[in-house]
Amino acid sequence: MSESDIDLPPGAAPAEADRLHDADDRLRPEYVRRVMAHVEAGETESARALVEPLHPADIADLFELVDSDERRALAAALEEVLGGEVLAEMNEHVRDELIDTFEPHEVAEVAGEMETDDAVAMIEDMEEDEQRAVLRALDPDDRAAIEEALTYPLESAGRLMQRDLIAVPEHWTIGQVIDYLRAGAELTTDFWEVFVVDGRHHPVGTCMLSWILRTPRHVAVADVMKREQTLIPVDMDQEEVALRFQKYALISAAVVDGSGRLVGMITVDDIVHIIQEEASEDVLLLSGAGEGDINEPVRESYKSRVRWLIANLATALVAASIIHMFEDTISRMVVLAALMPIVTGVGGNAGTQTLAVTVRALATNQLTQSNTWRAIAREIRVACLNGLTVALLLGVGVAVFLDNSLLGMVIAAAMLTNILIAGLAGVMVPLALDRARADPAVASSIFVTMVTDSIGFLLFLGLATASGLVT
Amino acid sequence: MSESDIDLPPGAAPAEADRLHDADDRLRPEYVRRVMAHVEAGETESARALVEPLHPADIADLFELVDSDERRALAAALEEVLGGEVLAEMNEHVRDELIDTFEPHEVAEVAGEMETDDAVAMIEDMEEDEQRAVLRALDPDDRAAIEEALTYPLESAGRLMQRDLIAVPEHWTIGQVIDYLRAGAELTTDFWEVFVVDGRHHPVGTCMLSWILRTPRHVAVADVMKREQTLIPVDMDQEEVALRFQKYALISAAVVDGSGRLVGMITVDDIVHIIQEEASEDVLLLSGAGEGDINEPVRESYKSRVRWLIANLATALVAASIIHMFEDTISRMVVLAALMPIVTGVGGNAGTQTLAVTVRALATNQLTQSNTWRAIAREIRVACLNGLTVALLLGVGVAVFLDNSLLGMVIAAAMLTNILIAGLAGVMVPLALDRARADPAVASSIFVTMVTDSIGFLLFLGLATASGLVT
Incomplete structure (x- = not known):
């Protein structure tokens, strides 16, 4: 197998593949430019021929990669391939921008092609009002399904689920299930598992299709199915749904309404992007970068980030006011001003490390009441080791290079204490927020930075004053 | 449906469920304590009865939740339920600690039960030498499969794949496939798709089981199968594999060797935890928290974190030496010492925001050569807006409260410039590292913090000196 084979995009011949994707399965810039050159020259046919071999996910990527003002022309040229599958894969900001240019009946048409x-x-x-216009243009079945989904809360299981699923009564045999699947012309064709229900339409088990194919016809489906199943309540938050899929390695799961009736199913392919989103959103939340999508409009990014920077400004003022209290000390020994950001900088970083570990453990349900104290004790031990190492290095360095051993001791003591406090704050603040049912990723880092900054300056300048270092 | 139903763990009766899981599907602390009380009292039967209804993933959680010194006793009491399925679900640090106490033949026994x-x-x-002892104790088939997997690089597709799969020749009809599946007693029972291969055992398509069940017997499998398929080279890195599964919404994928032959398959349930890991590792890497697992031994956490803190100490010394250059300025206007950390602190935060957004876009393949300049331009625009807002607030505040309009102008100019530089560094540094094939999440934040700290101090103190503010 040649190198180029490895990057084989679905449906493209190996020779062509080479020119479509790079080694990381991203569309090559040369390819993107070639498509746009055809679009700009009005060569619709050539552009379409270039794009046709692509997977819908790649066509969606193509729209994301070209500039915002090129997208409308690209959409016009690719009208025939720009269907529901492509739009379903597209980044939501890019898609929203694109469908803003569509008529309601056009939106309804692609919506009809989608799950x-x-x-x-x-x-x-x-x-x-636009939403109402689109709904009116949909065919009645699709409309009913979408309207029902819209009655469930945002980001809930009810919005994620599909209504097309296979459910069979528990008293059937495998033979009956096979005959039903092979005969029922109106049934859906894409499914991974069959749900087994009782007389009240409550799910009682699931059956992998491979078990159905490998079991003699006379066996009862109830004897083959897996009874232990994870039922998803229709109003469960998508983050919870994603955690269940991960924990129990699910391929599909039954969604039940308030009375326990089977109303839909969720499949893992709809969940993988949620797992990815939920897992990577922590890094964005910790830094106050909001949604953090590179396709988000500048105005939105500005709004979410500046709010955070202003909060940060406020906490920086607290730190500044602490330094202000010690201006007399600094004026008498101005090298303190040069050294003090070391204590707060390294302390802040130690706090962020503990914070990142704690937030992640909370998000993945690894950190619960049962092991809270152990986790805190663990972070304190790591903080002691880190603090002793860094304080020793810094203290000896300052004592030797500035030829002032008392100053070395003062900065070492401040550094050690600040790293200990950073470790404590880094684990306690997110735990406290989580206990208060707040998202620990959102507000923790502002708190922890404020603590390490304020206490760092206070410790260092306070010790310098109290130790008689400054005369 | 009652509240308790919602948390129904697989296999447990609703009444019992209430006492096992909390609303977030985590084991309740009362339940964990109850199990351990039985274990400590030597009531093995009662402990086992309590644990038996749990899903293997929950039994694994139980081991993670109890203290390290309780795990051996728990393992002894639960010997019968502590099989391959439970160990497969367990956190690797906890598992390694546990199997250290096993004899090689015991490890071989559980390995034999695992995929x-x-x-x-x-x-x-x-x-x-322990690994060799375990391999010797395995039965020859398992041993050969594991030894072969161990020849592939760590974290590669070859280590993730299963060898048990269903492959059928492309000239078969659906009827032949069904008969083969129903007759072949030695075939695996758990699979989601059938792979179709040519005479050289190269995969040419995949077929969902539901299509096989819904298609007349006389139709050729080649007419039903999906030809566009994502082939995974056996040496592909697991992060890449995870990205393909996400992008193309795969349930299972064929793994091929260097000559294009089908050698195994990877299923999505083995990928979801990799998606989660890879997505959440960025937050840990950006803060220098290493692997960041709360079950990691303290010594390991110390080693990975202290390295980072020492690097941070070095960059803080650079910033300190810049302040040192301006000690004369500070001694003549000591309020500068109180104000300067504001410029670097808020600047650092603005840099981290841009960094988080850029690292995430790179990790998800959203940011490629085609849209690099657009992303940079976008970050500069956001930085301008953020910089103007924060600089205005800070400048006016300082001018009014310290009654010094020149100082207000100086700090506003320094703040604006530092936020602009933070934005530039936050997007350029990870892009440069990515272009150099280095992981942008690993080293970026050290660089960016060094830039915002050094330049922040330089700008503010330099402007203060040059503007004639300090006399």
Whole structure:
């Protein structure tokens, strides 16, 4: 197998593949430029021929990669391939921008091609009157399904689920199930598991299709199915749904309403991007970068980030006011001003490390009441080791190079204490927020930085004053 | 449906469930304590009865939740339920600690119960002589499969794949496939798709089981199968594998060797935890928290974190030496010492925001050569808006409260420039590292913090000196 084979995009011949994707399966810039050159020259046919071999996910990427003002021309040229599958894969900001240029009946047309969950994701953010116009243009079945989904809370299982699923009664044999699947012309064709229900339409088990194919016809489906199953309540938050899929390695799961009736199913392919989103959102939340999508409009990014920077400004003022209290000390020994940011900088970093570990453990349900104290004790031990090492290095360095051993001792003591406090704050603040049912990723880092900054300056300048270092 | 139903753990009756899991599907602390009380009292039967209804993933959680010194007693009491399935779900640090107490034949016994990929994950970190002893104790088939997997690089597709799969020749009809599946007693029972291969055993398509069940017997499998398929080279890195599964919404994928032959398959349930890991590792890497697992031994956490703190100490010394250059200025206007950390602190935060957004976009393949300049331009625009807002607030505040408009102008100019530089560094540094094929999440934040700290102090103190503010 040649190198180029390895990057084989679905549906493309190996020779061509080479020119479409790079080693990381991203569309090559040369390819993107070639498509746009055809679009700009009005060579619609050539552009379409270039794009046709792509997977819908790659066509969606193509739209994301070109500039915002090129997208409308690209959409016009690719009208025939720009269907529901492509729009379902597209970044929501890019998609919203694109469908803003569509007529309601055009939106309804692509929504009709989509699975319910994707159609809901596309139209849930529209203005109410536009949304109504789209719904009116849909065919009655699709409309009913989407309208029902829209009655569930945002980001809930009800919005993620598909209604097309296979459910069979528990008293059937494998033979009956096979005959039903092979005969029922109106049944869905894409499914991974069959749900077994009782007389009240409550799910009682699931059956992998491979078990159905490998079991003699006379066996009862109830004897083959797996009885232990994870039922997803229709109003469960998508983050919780994602955690269940991960924990129990699910391929599909039954969604039940308040009375326990089977109302839909969620499949893992709709969940993988949620797992990815939820896992990577912590890094954005910790830094106050909001949604942090590179396709987000500048105005939105500004709004979410500046709020955070202003909060940061406020905490920096607290730290400044602490330094202000010690201006007399600094004026008498101005090298303190040069040294003090070391104590707060390294302390802040130690706090962020503990914070990152704690937030992640909380998000993955690894940190619960049962092991809280152990986790805190663990962070204190790591903080002691880190603090002793860094304080020793810094203290000896300052004592030797500035030829002042008392100053070395003062900065070492401040550094050690600040790293200990950083470790404590880094684990306690997110735990406290989590206990208060707040998202620990959102507000923790502002608190922890404030603590390490304020206490760092206070410790260092306070010790310098109290130790008689400054005369 | 009652509240308790919602938390129904697989296999437990609703009444019992209430006492096992909390609303977030985590084991309740009361339940964990109850199990340990039985274990400590030597009531093995009662402990086992309590644990038996749990899903293997929950039994694994139980081991993670109890203290390190309680785990051996728990393992002894639960010997019968502590099988391959439970160990496969367990945190690797906890598992390594546990299997250290096992004899090689005991490890071989659980490895034999596991799928190849899980067995490999368990024994790949063992000492070489222990690993050899375990391999010798395995039955020849399992041993050959595991030994072959161990020849592939760590974290590669070859280590993740299962060898048990269903492959059928492309000239078969659906009827032949069904008969083969129903007759072949030695075939695996758990699979989601059938791979179609040509005469050289190269995969040419995949077929969902539901299509096989819904298609007439006389149709050729080649007419039903999906030809566009994502082939995973056996040496592909697991992060890449995870990205393909996400992008193309795969349930299972064929793994091929260097000559294009089908050698195994990877299923999505083995990938979801990798998606989660890879997505959440950025937050840990950006803060220098290493692997960041709360079950990691303290010594390991210390080693990875202190290295980072020492690097941070070095960059803080650079910033300190810049302040040192301006000690004369500070001694003549000591309020500068109180104000200067504001410029660097808020600047550092602005840099971290841009960094988080850029690192995430790179990790998810959203940011490629095609849209690099657009992303940079976008970050500069956000930085301008953020910089103007924060600089205005800070400048006016300082001018009014310290009654010094020149100082207000100086700090506003320094703040604006530092936020602009932070934005530039936050997007350029990770892009440069990525272009150099280095992991942008690992080293970026040290660089960016050094830039915002050094330049922040230089700008503020330099402007204060040059503007004639200090006399």
